Amino acid sequence: MVDLRKLEAxxxxxxxxxxxxxxxxxxxxxxxxxGHIKALEDYFGLRLFDRHTRSVVPTxxxxxxxxxxxxxxxxxxxxxxxxxxxxGEKTGKLDLGGSTIPGQYILPRLIAEFRTxxxxxxxxxxxxDTEEIIKKVRExxxxxxxxxxxxxxxxLSFEACCEDEIVxxxxxxxxxxRLTPEKIVELPLIAREPGSGTWRTALxxxxxxxxxxxxxxxxxEMGSTEAVKQAVRAxxxxxxxxxxxxxxxxxxxxIQILPVKGLExxxxxxxxxxxxxxxxxxxxxxxxxxxxxxxxxx
Numbered sequence: 001m002v003d004l005r006k007l008e009a010x011x012x013x014x015x016x017x018x019x020x021x022x023x024x025x026x027x028x029x030x031x032x033x034x035g036h037i038k039a040l041e042d043y044f045g046l047r048l049f050d051r052h053t054r055s056v057v058p059t060x061x062x063x064x065x066x067x068x069x070x071x072x073x074x075x076x077x078x079x080x081x082x083x084x085x086x087x088g089e090k091t092g093k094l095d096l097g098g099s100t101i102p103g104q105y106i107l108p109r110l111i112a113e114f115r116t117x118x119x120x121x122x123x124x125x126x127x128x129d130t131e132e133i134i135k136k137v138r139e140x141x142x143x144x145x146x147x148x149x150x151x152x153x154x155x156l157s158f159e160a161c162c163e164d165e166i167v168x169x170x171x172x173x174x175x176x177x178r179l180t181p182e183k184i185v186e187l188p189l190i191a192r193e194p195g196s197g198t199w200r201t202a203l204x205x206x207x208x209x210x211x212x213x214x215x216x217x218x219x220x221e222m223g224s225t226e227a228v229k230q231a232v233r234a235x236x237x238x239x240x241x242x243x244x245x246x247x248x249x250x251x252x253x254x255i256q257i258l259p260v261k262g263l264e265x266x267x268x269x270x271x272x273x274x275x276x277x278x279x280x281x282x283x284x285x286x287x288x289x290x291x292x293x294x295x296x297x298x
Contacts, residue, residue: 002043004076007069009036010048014066017055040065074140078277091120094282097136097145099197100225101164101242102269103127107146114289121282131195137272143283145272148197159271161294165243166202166265168258171235179260181209188219188237190228197267198225202240205265229255240265 012022013033023030041048048062058066080092098107103125111123126133126142133145138155150158168184170176177183184206192199203213219237222228228239229246233254249255271287273279279287 002040004073006036006040007065007072009033010040010062011066011069011073013037013049013056014058014062017057019056070139078140080280092122092280092282094121094123094144094280094286095126095142096123096286097126097128097133097142097147099130099133099145099147100127101148101198101244102146104225105242105244106162106269110290110293113293114286117289118282118285121285123286129193129195130197130200134272137274140274140277143273143279144286146269147272148267148269149200150270150272155275157273157275159273160268161271161290162269164267164269166198166205166240166267167243167246168238168260169229169232169241169246169255170238170258171232172253172256174235174256176258179258181206181211181260181263184260184263185211185215185217187217189216190231190237190239191216191218191221192225192228192240193221193223198240198242201267202265205263209263 008026009022009028009032012025013019016022016025019033019037020030023033026033028036037048044061044065046061047059048065050057050059077095096107096111097103104127107125111125115121115123126136128136130147130149133142133147134151134153134156136142137145138153146161148164168179194200206212206216220231222231222239225241225245228241229249231237232239233249238258243257246255246257250257271290273283273287
């Protein structure tokens, strides 16, 4: 018989490419995960994975079952949320997402305060780039997200929340002339991956000053804010980052912020959640908690 736990195991094996990593991800033993996969193969009479390589690769049948399994698991989570809504529960699990800056510098503190107010709700925080978090909210893997940019999508609601400033950083010991936006093209610039909200916002601000991506002198592309900071400290170049992300390094004089005349980059972060699906009580409680905490600051 096919049950959700077996399908969850299959999805985890495909996502991680490993039985051992899948077991860690869904908190089961490796033999249990292997048993679930064997039970699925016996039930369907098909081999679902090729195991002769270092990584575990799904067969064509395995890939098809994986796509259906993901949809079934999302539907089941939606069913649980709807039933919990009718019960009016303030217990359960909240799957929350944050792009790099909110995920590392805003949400951990907020989650701690929320857990004090709602000890019956456990929170899982997924950190990724803006595009990834929006995609997971859209597909139902996450109920709520906080991201650095918004998209036009009728399936999603974007609610402006806290403000952020993006600054240009450089190694602390180097001397720089007074900068204007036009001078930035002469500097070795470290980029973020295309899915980064910080990078998208910085590029938009530069374009408004008449500076296109093609004019910039890019020396590297990094997949995280921490990698960018390490590269700047090592002297590889300069970079645009959230001011929140470098407060400690600036105070320790490991990194400096370079003022750029005529270029002030401010943005809002956005809470993103489904526009047409009912939020679970834990998700609604978190949303209300955040709104109330922001109102108390004003």
